[in-house]
Amino acid sequence: MKKDEPNGPLPLAAGDEIVVLPMDAPPANEVVEVVMDLQRAGLRATLGDESAVPPSAWDPARGQLRAERLLALARERDSRRVLALTARDLYVEGTPFVFGAAEAPGRAAVVSLFRMHVGGDGEVFRTRTLKEAVRLVGRTTGLADCAHPRCVMHPAATVADIDTKSSRLCGACLLQASRRLRRS
Numbered sequence: 001m002k003k004d005e006p007n008g009p010l011p012l013a014a015g016d017e018i019v020v021l022p023m024d025a026p027p028a029n030e031v032v033e034v035v036m037d038l039q040r041a042g043l044r045a046t047l048g049d050e051s052a053v054p055p056s057a058w059d060p061a062r063g064q065l066r067a068e069r070l071l072a073l074a075r076e077r078d079s080r081r082v083l084a085l086t087a088r089d090l091y092v093e094g095t096p097f098v099f100g101a102a103e104a105p106g107r108a109a110v111v112s113l114f115r116m117h118v119g120g121d122g123e124v125f126r127t128r129t130l131k132e133a134v135r136l137v138g139r140t141t142g143l144a145d146c147a148h149p150r151c152v153m154h155p156a157a158t159v160a161d162i163d164t165k166s167s168r169l170c171g172a173c174l175l176q177a178s179r180r181l182r183r184s
């Protein structure tokens with residue numbers, strides 16, 4: 001392993017649990033895989049209740065969901081740290097699409113499974129989804145975007161960017177996360 005290769009899991013406080021909330025009926029097996037993969041990555045994750053998405057969250061002209069609406073819905077559905085999952089494509093104002101979004105800092109994140117399948121098989125899909133889930137939960141804890149292309153906190157513009165990065169934190173992000181944890 002190279003010296004600067006990211007090698008730390010995202011640290012969360014003891015008892016800090018990520019509640020995965022399926023929205024608008026994503027495939028059940030993919031939802032379960034996300035929960036299992038988060039657990040394997042060393043995070044406490046549990047499956048929450050499924051929600052329908054209100055019509056106001058859907059932009060019919062774009063064929064995409066508004067990420068902010070899903071964050072608001074996730075916050076309403078559960079008072080813990082929440083990760084909404086949808087199979088539909090997402091956007092925030094001023095972008096063509098986003099892989100996900102998060103309150104940064106806050107407690108709500110959302111990941112879209114829509115683009116994770118692009119040019120990838122099941123294992124690639126799972127790994128991409130895990131990386132973006134970790135990044136967005138990391139954003140809720142206050143971690144910033146990272147310039148290290150292999151760090152999980154590196155913001156991906158393309159699925160190739162996601163494939164390039166690891167699912168772990170670089171040394172600088174790990175230090176920042178550990179400091180935040182000690183302060184909380």
Ligand SMILES: [Zn+2]
Pocket residue numbers: 146147148151152153154169170171172173174
């Ligand atoms: Zn980093």
